[in-house]
Every structure is written in structure tokens, then in C-alpha cells.
Amino acid sequence: DTAVSQTPKYLVTQMGNDKSIKCEQNLGHDTMYWYKQDSKKFLKIMFSYNNKELIINETVPNRFSPKSPDKAHLNLHINSLELGDSAVYFCASSLRGGQPQHFGDGTRLSIL
């Protein structure tokens, strides 16, 4: 029944490793997003896809690479993890770009 689901919920790993976060929505929405929420709780857009096409790509290190195999899925791969990558990463979706967004439960990434 979950509208926007992310896996895993928790990710604890060491510096330098590569990891992926997966997101799926069953709402039939066209647009999906990745946000980063840091320790100060500021929610910042990273990427947005509309029907598998990248439409927003904020100033994010090249180590972050999103991929949307279809409009219901948006994954995030992170290479060479750094301490500053520790945060909660939220996936969200909306019917179209600019519409109200539904958020997943978040993935809490901790870098040792």
C-alpha cells in the first residue's frame, strides 16, 4: 500500500565505499525527486526526473548519479562516499512537476 517506498531505511558504511538507494512509487506520478536533509534539517533538492527525463540537476558532486529506469522508479548511486554525505535522503513524487509532493520514509545514511 506504501505510496513512495525507499530502500534501505538505514545505511551505515565506511568512507570510500559505493552505495545505492532505491525508490519506487505506485501513485502513477510522472515526476520523481531526490532530496538531501542534513543535520540542520534543511531539505535541499538534488535531482528531479519527469517521465524518466532529468529536468533538475542541482549543484551536486559527480559522485552522485541518479537513474530512472521507468517513471515509477528512481535510484541514486553514490560513489566514493565522504563524511559530508551523512544525511537523510528522501525520495518524493508528484503528479507533475511543481505539484504537491509525496515523500518516502527516507534513507538515513551514516558514514563511518
Place this chain on the structure above:
Amino acid sequence: QKEVEQNSGPLSVPEGAIASLNCTYSDRGSQSFFWYRQYSGKSPELIMSIYSNGDKEDGRFTAQLNKASQYVSLLIRDSQPSDSATYLCAVLNSGGYQKVTFGIGTKLQVIP
């Protein structure tokens, strides 16, 4: 840089009182505005969206928009301890990329 400003709080109100949460934004061309609630350790959830100047009411919540003053607010009547959360103001930027910018959020504490 298009900004959304909120007082981070905490804003403390007694149970049963009206809580008033305020937000200003810098993008004069913005047309869509959203309020999200985020409980500690949880994901943001949409409370209200507002698109036209004036008031919009939904139960105990009223959103107010004044585009001339670039100001949007959220009133919570009969505040309950369960309303204690961080309230995020979000603004759809003008310019065609359908990017939503979030404020830092105001932490609300309702005191029983």
C-alpha cells in the same frame, strides 16, 4: 538565488491557542505555495497548498497568501500537542524548471 525564509523557532504555544507560522519568499513570480509538516524522524507530509491571494481553510488549518508582500502563513487553530512538529514552507519557483524551494522550517511546540 531564490530563497524561502522562515523563523526556525521553536515557537511555543499553549494547548488550545492559535499558532501562527510565517514564511517570506524572494521569487516574485512564484504562483504555488505549500505547507508540509514533518514530525521528528519522519518524512514531510503535505498539509495544504495555496495558489491564490487570500485565505484557504481546511479544518483547523488556514493558509494565507499575499503575493504583493511575498508572504505566506499558516494558522493552526485549537493547537494540540499532536501538532508539535516542524512546519516547512515550500515555494514553486518561476522559470519553467518546476523546482520547489523549501524553507528551513519552524519548529512548533504545543504545551499541554
